[in-house]
Amino acid sequence: MLPVIRRGIAMPNILDDFFGRDLLNSVFDDHTGISVPAVNVIENNDEFKIEVAAPGLDKNDFKIDLENNVLTISSERELKNEESDKNGKFMRREFSYSSFKRSFTMPQSIEADKISAKHKDGVLYISIPKKEEAKQKPPRQISIM
Numbered sequence: 035m036l037p038v039i040r041r042g043i044a045m046p047n048i049l050d051d052f053f054g055r056d057l058l059n060s061v062f063d064d065h066t067g068i069s070v071p072a073v074n075v076i077e078n079n080d081e082f083k084i085e086v087a088a089p090g091l092d093k094n095d096f097k098i099d100l101e102n103n104v105l106t107i108s109s110e111r112e113l114k115n116e117e118s119d120k121n122g123k124f125m126r127r128e129f130s131y132s133s134f135k136r137s138f139t140m141p142q143s144i145e146a147d148k149i150s151a152k153h154k155d156g157v158l159y160i161s162i163p164k165k166e167e168a169k170q171k172p173p174r175q176i177s178i179m
Contacts, residue, residue: 070134110132
């Protein structure tokens, strides 16, 4: 959403705020604290790394699949909150369901059998090693005869 500029002052556009939002995501955000998590993709000489920031989720909430060279990270979570009075009658019952799925096409140069993942402090870390022949080699000096 871009702010509307009036007399040199940035003013939020109320209509953009209202119509620019995904209603379902805002509902899930209010109840679960997640929608589609932020993802960092990092490449170095030896591997690709994917970092998925998903606070509130633990390692059992994730599913990671590799099929036809497409890596898919997904999560499904159902929350139920029930409050009852001392007689056991329901005063309030809330249900919420959230899910996301992110897919990444992997290059042919990866070691698919050596992909690993770990979860720590609300971040899922995925390591995708490169095949030896795909790693960048240092420059080599060629002697002249």
